[in-house]
Amino acid sequence: MTSYRGRFAPSPTGLLHAGSLVAAMASYLDARAHDGVWLVRIEDIDPPRDVPGADKAIIDTLRRLGLNSDEPVLWQHDRYDAYAETLKRLRRDGRVYGCACSRREAAERALALGLPAGVYPGTCRSGTGGRPVRAWRFLTNGVPVTFDDRLAGSFTQNVEKEAGDFVLKRADGLWAYQLAVVADDLYQGVTDIVRGADLIDNTPRQIMLYEALGARPPRYMHLPLVLNSDGQKLSKQQGAVPLNPDDLRGETERAWRHLGFEPIGADSQAAFWKTAARCWKERLEARGVF
Numbered sequence: 001m002t003s004y005r006g007r008f009a010p011s012p013t014g015l016l017h018a019g020s021l022v023a024a025m026a027s028y029l030d031a032r033a034h035d036g037v038w039l040v041r042i043e044d045i046d047p048p049r050d051v052p053g054a055d056k057a058i059i060d061t062l063r064r065l066g067l068n069s070d071e072p073v074l075w076q077h078d079r080y081d082a083y084a085e086t087l088k089r090l091r092r093d094g095r096v097y098g099c100a101c102s103r104r105e106a107a108e109r110a111l112a113l114g115l116p117a118g119v120y121p122g123t124c125r126s127g128t129g130g131r132p133v134r135a136w137r138f139l140t141n142g143v144p145v146t147f148d149d150r151l152a153g154s155f156t157q158n159v160e161k162e163a164g165d166f167v168l169k170r171a172d173g174l175w176a177y178q179l180a181v182v183a184d185d186l187y188q189g190v191t192d193i194v195r196g197a198d199l200i201d202n203t204p205r206q207i208m209l210y211e212a213l214g215a216r217p218p219r220y221m222h223l224p225l226v227l228n229s230d231g232q233k234l235s236k237q238q239g240a241v242p243l244n245p246d247d248l249r250g251e252t253e254r255a256w257r258h259l260g261f262e263p264i265g266a267d268s269q270a271a272f273w274k275t276a277a278r279c280w281k282e283r284l285e286a287r288g289v290f
């Protein structure tokens, strides 16, 4: 075993689809290729969006695919105290502020200031003027964040300009993805994140959080997305077709091809994963990004 620790972190907002399988497969193979640990974490922090039973169904499908977490599965709903602790720390260090703006107020002000849609205009940076706090935001700065993605190469974002002061705790009291994912990846000692390219523009925000918490960010690899016939990314919430439980072998082969590999023709599931991990390693070593 090396110190490598990777993870697959599905939100149980629906069943696994072809895109989730690509992320599960690549994160698993990268962990195996490094003789590392692979973890499954259920990101169930958004009860209104979560589908009851989807967590169990996801874990079951992963098991049938031969993808078993090396340590007990972590559920984000068990981690609320830890998120509160993380927020407290950031508040103490002056990295967080309370925001009184409704979504609409923020959007109107952003529009008036000519900011990109979704960027918070910073209204409450110097206080709410006595209005009650609704949400907690991370105080960003304009120093561009750059990281080296193992596939996409160098990626830079000015978080203040392009994302704005992002929410850590929402007005409805729920924890935001950015906070939960960083708190958990730190807690689980994750060294390597392998996930879909749809998340690459979240990564600079997460790196800012690592830095604010005095921690070193992990390495990142963002994978090419699986698109539907309309060219849109598959999403559980938008009802992407779930993996066919009667053809998990075919699903596995399609995910493997999506990652750019030739069919393996292994006679067992275990043999497939073993050979796949070897091919994965060879490919990444040849590109100098192992």
Ligand code: GLU
Residues within 6 Å of the ligand: 008, 009, 010, 011, 043, 181, 195, 199
């Ligand atoms: N829970 C997120 C999702 O299902 C993935 C989070 C991550 O890999 O950082 O899209």
